Amino acid sequence: MASGALDPVASAFRRKETPAPACGVDDGEGDYLNCPFTRDEYQRFYDALMAAEKAPLHEFDKATFFEGCLPIEVMASRGVDTLRFGPMKPVGLPDPRTGRDAYAIVQLRQDNIAGDHFSLVGFQTQMKWGDQARVLKMIPGLENAEFVRFGMIHRNTYVNSPTVLRETWQTRMRDDLFFAGQMSGVEGYVESAASGLIAGRNAAALVLGETPSAPPRTTAIGALAYYASHADPKHYVPSNIAFGLIPPLEQRVKGKKDRNTAISERALKDLDDWLESTSRRFSNISG
Numbered sequence: 001m002a003s004g005a006l007d008p009v010a011s012a013f014r015r016k017e018t019p020a021p022a023c024g025v026d027d028g029e030g031d032y033l034n035c036p037f038t039r040d041e042y043q044r045f046y047d048a049l050m051a052a053e054k055a056p057l058h059e060f061d062k063a064t065f066f067e068g069c070l071p072i073e074v075m076a077s078r079g080v081d082t083l084r085f086g087p088m089k090p091v092g093l094p095d096p097r098t099g100r101d102a103y104a105i106v107q108l109r110q111d112n113i114a115g116d117h118f119s120l121v122g123f124q125t126q127m128k129w130g131d132q133a134r135v136l137k138m139i140p141g142l143e144n145a146e147f148v149r150f151g152m153i154h155r156n157t158y159v160n161s162p163t164v165l166r167e168t169w170q171t172r173m174r175d176d177l178f179f180a181g182q183m184s185g186v187e188g189y190v191e192s193a194a195s196g197l198i199a200g201r202n203a204a205a206l207v208l209g210e211t212p213s214a215p216p217r218t219t220a221i222g223a224l225a226y227y228a229s230h231a232d233p234k235h236y237v238p239s240n241i242a243f244g245l246i247p248p249l250e251q252r253v254k255g256k257k258d259r260n261t262a263i264s265e266r267a268l269k270d271l272d273d274w275l276e277s278t279s280r281r282f283s284n285i286s287g
Helices: 039-051 072-076 129-136 189-207 220-230 256-286
Strands: 002-004 012-014 032-037 104-110 117-120 146-149 156-158
Touching (some): 032 039, 039 072, 189 220, 220 256
Antiparallel strands (some): 002 156, 012 117, 012 146, 032 104, 104 117
Protein backbone atom coordinates (compact mmCIF):
# COMPACT_ATOMS: atom_id res chain seq x y z
CA MET A 1 0.00 0.00 0.00
CA ALA A 2 1.19 3.53 -0.70
CA SER A 3 0.16 6.58 1.24
CA GLY A 4 0.24 10.21 0.34
CA ALA A 5 -1.83 12.85 -1.43
CA LEU A 6 -2.45 14.74 1.78
CA ASP A 7 -5.59 16.58 0.84
CA PRO A 8 -6.25 19.52 3.20
CA VAL A 9 -9.77 20.77 3.80
CA ALA A 10 -10.39 24.45 3.23
CA SER A 11 -11.20 26.73 6.14
CA ALA A 12 -14.69 28.16 6.49
CA PHE A 13 -15.97 31.14 8.41
CA ARG A 14 -19.19 32.88 9.36
CA ARG A 15 -19.61 36.57 8.72
CA LYS A 16 -19.92 38.29 12.12
CA GLU A 17 -20.87 41.70 10.79
CA THR A 18 -21.13 43.53 7.49
CA PRO A 19 -17.87 43.02 5.59
CA ALA A 20 -15.55 45.94 5.09
CA PRO A 21 -15.88 47.75 1.74
CA ALA A 22 -12.69 46.09 0.49
CA CYS A 23 -14.60 42.83 0.10
CA GLY A 24 -16.46 43.78 -3.08
CA VAL A 25 -19.22 41.94 -4.89
CA ASP A 26 -19.21 41.89 -8.68
CA ASP A 27 -22.78 42.82 -9.66
CA GLY A 28 -24.97 40.95 -7.22
CA GLU A 29 -25.46 38.07 -9.65
CA GLY A 30 -22.15 36.23 -9.29
CA ASP A 31 -21.45 33.19 -7.15
CA TYR A 32 -18.52 34.62 -5.20
CA LEU A 33 -17.49 37.49 -2.98
CA ASN A 34 -14.14 38.95 -4.05
CA CYS A 35 -11.61 40.31 -1.55
CA PRO A 36 -9.02 42.40 -3.46
CA PHE A 37 -5.47 43.06 -2.23
CA THR A 38 -3.16 45.97 -2.89
CA ARG A 39 0.51 45.13 -3.41
CA ASP A 40 1.38 46.11 0.18
CA GLU A 41 -1.53 44.10 1.61
CA TYR A 42 -0.47 41.06 -0.37
CA GLN A 43 3.15 41.33 0.77
CA ARG A 44 2.10 41.54 4.44
CA PHE A 45 -0.19 38.55 3.97
CA TYR A 46 2.56 36.58 2.22
CA ASP A 47 5.11 37.32 4.95
CA ALA A 48 2.67 36.28 7.68
CA LEU A 49 1.79 33.09 5.80
CA MET A 50 5.44 32.11 5.42
CA ALA A 51 6.11 32.74 9.11
CA ALA A 52 3.04 30.86 10.36
CA GLU A 53 3.49 27.65 12.33
CA LYS A 54 2.49 24.51 10.43
CA ALA A 55 0.86 21.41 11.89
CA PRO A 56 3.47 18.62 12.12
CA LEU A 57 3.09 15.36 10.25
CA HIS A 58 3.44 11.94 11.83
CA GLU A 59 6.76 10.24 11.26
CA PHE A 60 5.10 7.53 9.17
CA ASP A 61 3.40 10.05 6.88
CA LYS A 62 5.20 10.99 3.71
CA ALA A 63 4.48 14.63 2.78
CA THR A 64 3.38 13.95 -0.79
CA PHE A 65 0.75 16.53 -1.67
CA PHE A 66 -1.61 16.24 -4.62
CA GLU A 67 -0.59 18.98 -7.04
CA GLY A 68 -4.20 19.89 -7.77
CA CYS A 69 -4.95 20.59 -4.11
CA LEU A 70 -1.83 22.09 -2.57
CA PRO A 71 -1.86 23.94 0.77
CA ILE A 72 -1.41 27.68 0.23
CA GLU A 73 1.80 27.72 2.26
CA VAL A 74 3.31 25.02 0.01
CA MET A 75 2.48 27.10 -3.07
CA ALA A 76 3.81 30.25 -1.38
CA SER A 77 7.11 28.53 -0.62
CA ARG A 78 7.69 28.18 -4.36
CA GLY A 79 7.87 31.93 -4.85
CA VAL A 80 6.32 35.18 -3.72
CA ASP A 81 4.08 35.43 -6.79
CA THR A 82 3.00 31.78 -6.99
CA LEU A 83 -0.32 32.43 -5.20
CA ARG A 84 -1.01 35.36 -7.54
CA PHE A 85 -0.94 32.92 -10.44
CA GLY A 86 -2.94 30.33 -8.54
CA PRO A 87 -5.90 30.66 -6.15
CA MET A 88 -5.26 34.42 -5.71
CA LYS A 89 -5.12 35.17 -9.43
CA PRO A 90 -6.87 38.55 -9.95
CA VAL A 91 -7.25 38.49 -13.74
CA GLY A 92 -10.80 39.19 -14.87
CA LEU A 93 -11.95 40.21 -11.38
CA PRO A 94 -11.80 44.03 -11.34
CA ASP A 95 -12.13 45.92 -8.08
CA PRO A 96 -15.51 47.73 -8.37
CA ARG A 97 -14.03 50.73 -6.57
CA THR A 98 -11.36 51.30 -9.22
CA GLY A 99 -12.47 49.29 -12.25
CA ARG A 100 -9.00 47.76 -12.41
CA ASP A 101 -7.78 44.28 -11.55
CA ALA A 102 -6.44 44.07 -8.01
CA TYR A 103 -2.88 42.99 -7.25
CA ALA A 104 -4.26 39.71 -5.85
CA ILE A 105 -7.67 38.47 -4.80
CA VAL A 106 -9.33 35.90 -2.54
CA GLN A 107 -12.73 34.50 -3.50
CA LEU A 108 -15.39 33.44 -1.02
CA ARG A 109 -18.04 30.86 -1.86
CA GLN A 110 -21.36 30.73 -0.02
CA ASP A 111 -21.55 27.52 2.01
CA ASN A 112 -25.22 27.33 2.91
CA ILE A 113 -28.64 28.55 1.91
CA ALA A 114 -28.83 31.08 4.75
CA GLY A 115 -25.86 32.89 3.27
CA ASP A 116 -24.04 33.45 6.56
CA HIS A 117 -21.28 30.88 6.04
CA PHE A 118 -18.57 31.13 3.38
CA SER A 119 -15.49 29.14 2.43
CA LEU A 120 -12.23 30.42 0.96
CA VAL A 121 -11.83 29.12 -2.58
CA GLY A 122 -8.63 27.17 -3.12
CA PHE A 123 -7.33 27.85 0.39
CA GLN A 124 -6.28 24.45 1.66
CA THR A 125 -3.87 24.89 4.54
CA GLN A 126 -1.64 23.07 7.00
CA MET A 127 -1.28 26.05 9.37
CA LYS A 128 -2.07 25.53 13.03
CA TRP A 129 -5.51 26.82 13.95
CA GLY A 130 -4.35 29.85 15.89
CA ASP A 131 -2.20 31.01 13.00
CA GLN A 132 -5.00 30.28 10.53
CA ALA A 133 -7.26 32.78 12.29
CA ARG A 134 -4.49 35.36 12.58
CA VAL A 135 -3.26 35.09 8.97
CA LEU A 136 -6.63 34.72 7.25
CA LYS A 137 -8.01 37.77 9.08
CA MET A 138 -5.38 39.73 7.15
CA ILE A 139 -7.50 39.20 4.02
CA PRO A 140 -9.18 42.55 3.29
CA GLY A 141 -12.76 42.39 4.50
CA LEU A 142 -12.26 39.45 6.87
CA GLU A 143 -10.78 41.40 9.77
CA ASN A 144 -13.89 40.67 11.89
CA ALA A 145 -14.69 37.22 10.51
CA GLU A 146 -15.63 34.47 12.96
CA PHE A 147 -14.17 31.10 11.94
CA VAL A 148 -16.41 28.11 12.52
CA ARG A 149 -14.23 25.44 10.87
CA PHE A 150 -10.48 25.45 10.41
CA GLY A 151 -8.48 23.63 7.78
CA MET A 152 -6.81 20.33 8.53
CA ILE A 153 -5.04 17.69 6.51
CA HIS A 154 -6.02 14.08 6.20
CA ARG A 155 -4.22 11.11 4.82
CA ASN A 156 -5.31 9.33 1.65
CA THR A 157 -4.21 5.72 1.26
CA TYR A 158 -4.15 4.02 -2.12
CA VAL A 159 -2.56 1.07 -3.85
CA ASN A 160 0.44 1.54 -6.11
CA SER A 161 -1.83 0.95 -9.08
CA PRO A 162 0.76 0.21 -11.81
CA THR A 163 2.02 -2.77 -9.82
CA VAL A 164 -1.40 -3.92 -8.63
CA LEU A 165 -4.07 -3.20 -11.26
CA ARG A 166 -4.92 -3.94 -14.88
CA GLU A 167 -6.80 -1.52 -17.15
CA THR A 168 -10.01 -3.38 -16.27
CA TRP A 169 -9.53 -2.38 -12.59
CA GLN A 170 -8.93 -6.05 -11.80
CA THR A 171 -5.91 -6.92 -9.69
CA ARG A 172 -3.06 -8.58 -11.50
CA MET A 173 -3.06 -11.48 -9.03
CA ARG A 174 -6.79 -12.32 -8.96
CA ASP A 175 -9.32 -11.98 -11.76
CA ASP A 176 -12.21 -11.68 -9.32
CA LEU A 177 -10.72 -8.92 -7.15
CA PHE A 178 -11.29 -5.31 -8.23
CA PHE A 179 -10.23 -1.93 -6.91
CA ALA A 180 -11.98 1.33 -7.76
CA GLY A 181 -12.38 4.84 -6.42
CA GLN A 182 -9.81 6.70 -4.38
CA MET A 183 -8.28 3.48 -3.07
CA SER A 184 -7.33 2.59 -6.64
CA GLY A 185 -5.18 5.69 -7.02
CA VAL A 186 -7.44 8.11 -8.87
CA GLU A 187 -8.31 11.64 -7.83
CA GLY A 188 -11.75 13.24 -7.99
CA TYR A 189 -15.39 12.32 -7.49
CA VAL A 190 -16.14 11.76 -11.18
CA GLU A 191 -13.02 9.68 -11.63
CA SER A 192 -13.83 7.56 -8.58
CA ALA A 193 -17.38 6.96 -9.76
CA ALA A 194 -16.26 6.18 -13.32
CA SER A 195 -13.67 3.64 -12.19
CA GLY A 196 -16.32 2.01 -10.01
CA LEU A 197 -18.70 1.84 -12.96
CA ILE A 198 -16.15 0.04 -15.14
CA ALA A 199 -15.13 -2.27 -12.30
CA GLY A 200 -18.81 -3.12 -11.76
CA ARG A 201 -19.40 -3.83 -15.44
CA ASN A 202 -16.38 -6.09 -15.52
CA ALA A 203 -17.43 -7.92 -12.35
CA ALA A 204 -20.78 -8.56 -14.07
CA ALA A 205 -18.94 -9.76 -17.18
CA LEU A 206 -17.07 -12.35 -15.11
CA VAL A 207 -20.29 -13.62 -13.57
CA LEU A 208 -21.82 -13.92 -17.04
CA GLY A 209 -18.84 -15.79 -18.37
CA GLU A 210 -17.59 -12.89 -20.47
CA THR A 211 -14.11 -11.40 -20.71
CA PRO A 212 -13.67 -8.08 -18.86
CA SER A 213 -12.64 -5.16 -21.03
CA ALA A 214 -11.53 -1.55 -20.66
CA PRO A 215 -12.85 1.44 -22.60
CA PRO A 216 -10.53 2.57 -25.40
CA ARG A 217 -7.55 4.62 -24.33
CA THR A 218 -8.88 7.42 -26.56
CA THR A 219 -11.70 7.96 -24.03
CA ALA A 220 -11.31 9.80 -20.75
CA ILE A 221 -11.98 6.83 -18.46
CA GLY A 222 -9.94 4.53 -20.71
CA ALA A 223 -6.99 6.91 -20.59
CA LEU A 224 -7.25 7.12 -16.80
CA ALA A 225 -7.34 3.32 -16.53
CA TYR A 226 -4.28 3.09 -18.76
CA TYR A 227 -2.42 5.64 -16.65
CA ALA A 228 -3.31 3.87 -13.40
CA SER A 229 -2.08 0.54 -14.75
CA HIS A 230 0.98 1.69 -16.76
CA ALA A 231 2.52 4.71 -15.00
CA ASP A 232 5.97 4.54 -13.45
CA PRO A 233 5.38 2.73 -10.13
CA LYS A 234 8.38 4.41 -8.52
CA HIS A 235 6.81 7.84 -8.92
CA TYR A 236 3.11 7.05 -9.05
CA VAL A 237 0.69 9.73 -7.86
CA PRO A 238 -3.11 9.84 -8.28
CA SER A 239 -4.44 11.76 -11.24
CA ASN A 240 -7.62 13.42 -12.39
CA ILE A 241 -8.85 12.82 -15.90
CA ALA A 242 -7.00 15.24 -18.17
CA PHE A 243 -6.48 15.77 -21.89
CA GLY A 244 -2.79 15.09 -21.30
CA LEU A 245 -3.57 11.43 -20.53
CA ILE A 246 -5.39 10.90 -23.84
CA PRO A 247 -3.36 9.96 -26.96
CA PRO A 248 -3.03 12.80 -29.50
CA LEU A 249 -5.05 12.91 -32.70
CA GLU A 250 -3.68 11.26 -35.80
CA GLN A 251 -4.29 14.46 -37.74
CA ARG A 252 -2.82 17.72 -36.45
CA VAL A 253 -5.45 20.27 -35.39
CA LYS A 254 -4.42 23.87 -34.78
CA GLY A 255 -5.64 25.69 -31.70
CA LYS A 256 -6.09 24.18 -28.26
CA LYS A 257 -9.87 24.65 -28.20
CA ASP A 258 -10.42 23.02 -31.60
CA ARG A 259 -7.96 20.26 -30.75
CA ASN A 260 -9.68 19.43 -27.46
CA THR A 261 -13.07 19.49 -29.21
CA ALA A 262 -11.81 17.00 -31.79
CA ILE A 263 -10.37 14.77 -29.04
CA SER A 264 -13.71 14.88 -27.21
CA GLU A 265 -15.67 13.99 -30.36
CA ARG A 266 -13.36 11.05 -31.05
CA ALA A 267 -13.72 9.92 -27.43
CA LEU A 268 -17.52 9.99 -27.55
CA LYS A 269 -17.59 7.96 -30.77
CA ASP A 270 -15.12 5.39 -29.47
CA LEU A 271 -17.00 5.12 -26.18
CA ASP A 272 -20.29 4.57 -27.99
CA ASP A 273 -18.70 1.81 -30.09
CA TRP A 274 -17.27 0.14 -26.97
CA LEU A 275 -20.56 0.36 -25.09
CA GLU A 276 -22.46 -1.07 -28.04
CA SER A 277 -20.12 -4.05 -28.36
CA THR A 278 -20.05 -4.87 -24.65
CA SER A 279 -23.78 -4.31 -24.17
CA ARG A 280 -24.54 -6.61 -27.09
CA ARG A 281 -22.55 -9.38 -25.45
CA PHE A 282 -24.41 -8.94 -22.18
CA SER A 283 -27.76 -8.94 -24.01
CA ASN A 284 -26.97 -12.14 -25.88
CA ILE A 285 -26.10 -13.94 -22.66
CA SER A 286 -29.05 -12.67 -20.63
CA GLY A 287 -31.41 -13.34 -23.55
